[in-house]
Amino acid sequence: MTSSGISFNGVSHTYRPPRGRPVLALDGVSLEVKDREFVALLGPSGCGKSTLLYLLGGFMPVETGTISVAGKTVTGPGPDRGVVFQNFALFPWKTVQQNIVYGLEKQRMPKPEREKRAQELIELVHLEGFGDSYPSQLSGGMKQRVAIARTLAIDPLTLLMDEPFGALDAQTRTLMHEELLAIMRRTPKTVVFVTHDVREAVYLADRVAVMTARPGRIKEIVDTKPSTGSRAEFIHTQEYTEKVDYLWNLVRDEAIKAQGEH
Amino acid sequence: MTNNVVVRYIPLLLLAILWEIAPRIHFVDPSELPPLSAVLKAWWSLLLDGEGHTFLAVFFKGSLWSNGVSSFINWFFGLGGAIVIGVFLGVFMARYQTFDDVVSPLVKALYPMPKSALIPVMILWLGLGAGSKIASIGLSCLLPVILSTYNGSRGVEQTLIWSARSLGATDRELLWEVILPSALPEILAGIRNAVAISFIVLVASELLVGQHGLGYLISFLGEGGVYDAMFAVVVTVSALGFAADRAYLYFMRRTLIWRE
Ligand SMILES: Nc1ncnc2c1ncn2[C@@H]1O[C@H](COP(=O)(O)OP(=O)(O)OP(=O)(O)O)[C@@H](O)[C@H]1O
Ligand SMILES: [Mg+2]
Numbered sequence: 001m002t003s004s005g006i007s008f009n010g011v012s013h014t015y016r017p018p019r020g021r022p023v024l025a026l027d028g029v030s031l032e033v034k035d036r037e038f039v040a041l042l043g044p045s046g047c048g049k050s051t052l053l054y055l056l057g058g059f060m061p062v063e064t065g066t067i068s069v070a071g072k073t074v075t076g077p078g079p080d081r082g083v084v085f086q087n088f089a090l091f092p093w094k095t096v097q098q099n100i101v102y103g104l105e106k107q108r109m110p111k112p113e114r115e116k117r118a119q120e121l122i123e124l125v126h127l128e129g130f131g132d133s134y135p136s137q138l139s140g141g142m143k144q145r146v147a148i149a150r151t152l153a154i155d156p157l158t159l160l161m162d163e164p165f166g167a168l169d170a171q172t173r174t175l176m177h178e179e180l181l182a183i184m185r186r187t188p189k190t191v192v193f194v195t196h197d198v199r200e201a202v203y204l205a206d207r208v209a210v211m212t213a214r215p216g217r218i219k220e221i222v223d224t225k226p227s228t229g230s231r232a233e234f235i236h237t238q239e240y241t242e243k244v245d246y247l248w249n250l251v252r253d254e255a256i257k258a259q260g261e262h
Numbered sequence: 263m264t265n266n267v268v269v270r271y272i273p274l275l276l277l278a279i280l281w282e283i284a285p286r287i288h289f290v291d292p293s294e295l296p297p298l299s300a301v302l303k304a305w306w307s308l309l310l311d312g313e314g315h316t317f318l319a320v321f322f323k324g325s326l327w328s329n330g331v332s333s334f335i336n337w338f339f340g341l342g343g344a345i346v347i348g349v350f351l352g353v354f355m356a357r358y359q360t361f362d363d364v365v366s367p368l369v370k371a372l373y374p375m376p377k378s379a380l381i382p383v384m385i386l387w388l389g390l391g392a393g394s395k396i397a398s399i400g401l402s403c404l405l406p407v408i409l410s411t412y413n414g415s416r417g418v419e420q421t422l423i424w425s426a427r428s429l430g431a432t433d434r435e436l437l438w439e440v441i442l443p444s445a446l447p448e449i450l451a452g453i454r455n456a457v458a459i460s461f462i463v464l465v466a467s468e469l470l471v472g473q474h475g476l477g478y479l480i481s482f483l484g485e486g487g488v489y490d491a492m493f494a495v496v497v498t499v500s501a502l503g504f505a506a507d508r509a510y511l512y513f514m515r516r517t518l519i520w521r522e
Contacts, residue, residue, distance in 0.1 A: 059427070089419070150425075
């Protein structure tokens with residue numbers, strides 16, 4: 001098994017829009033994500049969560065600090081890190097099925113195998129019967145599930161997910177939580193998972209990193225791995241409620257600070 | 263639905279009736295506007311004269327068919343060349359900043375130029391044959407294709423490029439599988455403008471000089487005073503322009519079926 005730990009070392013990022021002032025989005029973020037660990041990123045809107053994910057994805061150059069995955073410095077994107085984007089980023093001219101198999105085509109997987117895999121994934125994200133639909137014909141939550149299926153298709157060692165369940169209703173979201181945990185049991189992955197939802201973070205993650213309001217820094221890291229029993233039981237324990245409350249307070253303080261800026 | 267179609271063609275029908283009656287009751291001079299029936303008759307003989315049925319074949323070097331074919335060749339190569347080269351240049355400009363810096367000012371300066379002004383220049387450089395006509399059409403159609411491709415390629419959503427990249431797409435695959443499809447709605451709209459321009463420049467360039475083409479036929483018949491036949495060609499050219507636009511629109515809708 002290859003290792004796929006992630007390490008952020010003093011990472012800062014400044015956006016320099018062609019017009020307007022430079023924006024310091026991240027300021028010295030350091031964070032270690034162990035191999036096969038599930039880390040959730042919590043923080044107020046605009047604190048730089050997506051930015052951190054884009055840098056890890058290799059989409060923007062890391063100008064200050066370093067990011068490494070499995071011991072290698074990140075210099076560009078690659079299929080070792082699967083990304084689910086906050087805005088889904090589906091190819092609108094491709095059907096659901098064509099979107100899902102895109103990464104498999106790039107891996108030169110033979111067509112029959114590709115189609116079989118696509119069918120499995122369509123079932124996994126409960127989109128049976130929508131294989132031939134175009135993204136424009138789907139609801140936000142459905143698009144989000146296609147995006148997840150497309151990323152899972154290439155079975156990446158590392159998963160970067162930017163609010164992947166944000167557009168789902170409560171029931172579908174719970175189902176997707178179970179599916180994600182089941183996938184993690186079958187093929188353990190290193191996950192960085194951005195969310196606004198404190199309960200979701202505590203439920204899914206081994207550790208939750210709380211970020212400060214912009215410029216984003218790591219404010220605190222909270223261990224959320226259940227000390228005993230499964231996650232399904234965890235949700236009913238005192239421990240879970242306490243962790244959620246504790247994180248809520250941390251996030252709320254930062255959210256108030258973020259509000260104060262405007 | 264059927265009702266709608268009928269209603270839509272009523273104005274056209276009224277125009278046809280008016281065209282028939284006005285010259286007949288001498289509301290307009292029939293030598294300046296022959297009645298529609300005479301124009302249709304002339305059209306019919308223009309279709310058949312190539313086979314030598316009438317005296318027209320003796321006097322006119324080409325029938326509607328043979329002139330239509332030479333026009334089609336000019337149109338096809340002019341417009342086709344403009345599309346291929348225009349898309350290529352547009353994408354290249356959008357992708358390479360230095361190339362953009364050099365070419366952009368030229369494109370912007372040439373864009374508002376009246377397209378027909380190119381024709382005499384092309385004749386001077388390339389002579390009276392098909393070459394100057396193809397070049398005139400090509401250059402006139404080039405700019406809208408370049409600009410729409412450029413704008414479309416620049417407007418590609420960043421995360422689409424990123425997700426293709428992270429799924430393993432190479433530079434070349436990115437171009438063919440993400441940038442061009444994403445720019446396609448704008449490119450196709452630009453080509454529709456180019457199609458309209460191509461008809462204008464085609465006829466204008468053939469009217470001006472040469473011995474072939476529908477434009478030439480119009481000027482030849484006009485100068486010879488054969489107005490019913492001249493009108494027949496004018497109507498033919500308009501109908502072809504209209505049909506080309508309709509067919510293109512249909513093709514465009516089919517191609518962009520993935521949008522809402
Ligand atoms: N392309 C850009 N140009 C300039 N500034 C940007 C750009 N993208 C993001 N920013 C700024 O960087 C900061 C961080 O943005 P980012 O998208 O990473 O936030 P986020 O934590 O993901 O927010 P949200 O939870 O709302 O998705 C924001 O304050 C934003 O204003
Ligand atoms: Mg974000």
